[in-house]
Amino acid sequence: MKTYKKITTFCVLLGLAISMLFISCETTNLELQDNPNELTLSSADPNFVLNSIMGTFGQQHFTLAGIVEPMVRHNHLFGTYANSASPNTMDVPWQFTYAITNNLNFLEDLSTIQGLPQHVGVGQIIEAYAYVNLVDFIGTAVYSQAVNPEFPNPILDDGASIYDAMYNQLDDAIVNLKKENSILFEDIYYNGDVEKWIKLANTLKLRMYVQSKLVATPEMVSNLNAIVAAGNFISDPKDDFVVLFGTNETNPDVRHPNFQQQYADGTNAGNVFQSNDFMNLLLNTKSSPDPRTPFYFYRQDLNDPVTEDVDHCGASWFCYLGDGYDGRDHGDDEGIENDGEQRVAYGIYPSGGALDTAGTQAEETAIATANYDPSSGVTLAEHIKEHLSTVNPTTTNSSNLGGEGIGPFLTASFVHFLLAEAALPTPQGMGATGDSATLLKTAMELSFAKVEEVSGEEMNDADIMDYVDEVMAEYNAADAEGKLNIIAREYYIACFGNSIEAYNLYRRTGYPDLQAHVLASGGEFPRSFFLPSSELTTNSSLDAVDDQKKLTDQVFWDTNPAGFID
Template sequence: MKKINNKIKYLFSVVTVCILVLTTSCETTNLDVNVNPNALSPESADPSLVLNSIQAGMIGQSFGLNANVRGVMRHINMFGTYAANTPPSSLNGAWATTFSVVANRKLIEDLNNTQDLANHLGAAQVLEAFAYVNLVDFIGTAVYTEAVDAAFANPNLDAGKDIYDAMYTLLDKAIANLQVSGQVKFEDLFFNGDLNAWIKLANTIKIRMYVQSKLTGNGNAAASINSIVASGNYIKSNSDDFVAQFGTNNDNPDVRHPDFVATYEAAGAGGTYMSNEFINILKNDKTVEDPRLKHYMYRQSLTVPSGSKLPCAGNPAYPLCYVGDFYWGRQHGDDEGIPNDNNQRTTFGAYPAGGAFDSGVGNVSSNNSINLGGKGIFPVITASFTDFLLAEASLPAPVGLGVNGNTWTYIENGIKKSFAKVSEISGVAMVQADMDAYINEVKANFNNAATDSDKLAIIVKEFYVASFGNSIEAYNAYRRTGFPDLGGSVVPNTDFPRNFLIPDSELNSNDNPNLKQITRTTQVFWDTNPAGFVQ
């Protein structure tokens, strides 16, 4: 395979398949070699190809999970009930991809016995740990100790906490392998061969896990986070960010952001409805408009929706039927009739989907000529995310972990880094006065917060806004903290999914008595909050 010129093309020849087919396993395709690494023997396997499959699979898994929860978390509109939006097939792809990652990591481990592949193995272990953490966070369990082992025809599920503990150990092993010198270089699809960047990713995953499980009373969490922060070796600047970078090529392979393809390539834009709740937070939560609003959202129409174009009008169940200022979205759960408004509804903007920045043009022809052509990103873990996690962790227990550092400084840095990342991707600078006014208002609210819980609410709301494009973080934070307050549910007779169901592909394809389906109200191990805590 061509070494540098085809790295990005390779990534998206794999990832696009994984993303667009979210409920199936991800097959690996290569521009030059049409081979599935899972079928290779150690004698014939190309370690770079195997690791590339792991790297691409991890992005496919994360993007698929994001797609499953962004409507639930009101980053985009969710039609109908929670149950309808979280069917048993939701995580088929995420589950299958995780065990593909495990199989390929084991293959690299075998290859390392006769080749100098410790760095390959370290990167694979980081991504395996991340994939397993994602499964635990969504399902609460997974097959781990007996996974991908022919000796176990009916593998058992491991407890979520046990998997978390094993992933801390696996990340330590990964860091050790990444520090081994004199090894064969691997094709790095994310960090351009910077092994320390992989170590930063491993440490940041640990921070994320410690904060995620704060309610379980891990006595080592604060000290462990303090040690990582003191080392400085974690994702703390935008140049460290772990993101998938999309491009503009539209054929062989199509490497554009999937949300761009699904909306801007339609007959006019449209497709997905944006969430009125989220637009309302960006537009009306503070006395100043969020500087990211017109980077996140693109208004195709500069007319007010009415009549048949606004089917929720007059229905008291939808108090946010229309939020004003020409933002054509939908309120959470609104499954009223769908009008012919593809060319008028608000759609994805420049960040993160690589669409258009909203400069107030408001028509499809300009939309199609001024967009970024799909050159967006999928923000997996960014420096701003890390700052908000550290801000939460710096609060005293029980709402935080009491780690070192000034809480407000973490919040301010998180907002500033989010502003900078959004501007970098959209190519449009924000007005300094607007950014200053926004930050000053958040600071005033934070200083006036009466309790630690009130401070936590401010932190998580800012995290929620900054995490647009990766709703996994919002879903986890919401179950962990109960914030942000999204105004309650307008969806009757259905419970908020505290977890997703065990994939039906696994239950139906294996006659395994050790696999039993759970319910959507089953709580993952770190979610110790009461029933009905979130809606």
């Protein structure tokens, strides 16, 4: 029997929910051989192996998104960029990727015995997504010699060649998915729906083409147009590629990671601050606040922060946005105060937290004033302060979804934003087919609908219409560069919960305009990440000094000028 030296990741799966490695997964080195106590080709359950691949991808994706979330101002970055981008930062995502490859190799061997082309096809799609993520973050990866006993010290492949290989692999996956399987496959994302997996494969290719627009060839544009013309891609929310979290708290805890950070007993909102820059974008850059604001963010206290919380702010900082939106500026490294129950928390979307139902500070002050009883024994000022601090309960006392949020990997809304960008003329876009304005409008509408669907709460239809109309009026009056800025800005807002999309978007387009790092020592924005130290120290084909990258190195599709984003 063939022997496999593998890393197999076992994750406890509940319904369609996955949990993060640090919560409920155990990674174990196993020797897979002909032993009744170990996993072998004759004893392995192919659905278990396939779902292990899927669960590991979810961990890779969430880990990467969490790394760049503060960098792209989706939440607060504490200190310098280098603090969040060390040589160890990519160790875990790298390991997850090769765990996927290990298990896919094993699944392919299972298929030769049991006839499982559809299992293999799904695994190929997941592996392709994982490798694309590595290339987008690091610029390179071990691929052609990966997880091959003939190459114990595999070489690195350049990013463009890996992209080319993944296009071919996705085509192979579609072929496999169209073949007959000996057994039905079960999966945690699409519940065994072959057609949805084929749509995902086509959508990943579409995403890669747009991602590579700065180095696009006419053939790539033609291929993108062909996918759109065929219509077999994620264009409807029913085909969204998402992970659904649950409410179970223990063995395993399957609640959304953001919920675990800020709503679990004893967390007091955790050591998480929301980004003033991102909140300001939603609150103050249009005629009215973005209708998604109370879904994205939950204010625990509408009182203004005390002086010592804000007296360190610089003259050009947001510092405090008012109305209880107590976050931090980009890079602010002031010590953390004991203010966990005052700061803004993640909301109901995508984190499965609470919906912010309070009004503005002025509205709630008026309510408190009207309800004041002079005989209560407290002053009016004390009464107002108490009302502002309790109108929204703290996270741990709030009425919430219990962590039943989502991880939006690739949604119909995201795809329409990508197509809107692609339909712009070059160099802002790709000159692809489609009406950019119509695609942008649909993308925004789908974003609002997704937030409502996940939260189970409705927004005011008139507010949504006013928002969309205002953006479209701005878009129609803009030149080509302005149109790209608007598409990017709205995509950036809509992809909250998946900062991988925002990180790629920012490097690809330079938009939206984001707050500069507030520290003079903040450093340059990471255009990519270091090779993982775990690979450099164990792979003798690499030199830990000469082969290490710089954070300013640009991935193959990022041909924008050095230093053009902060």
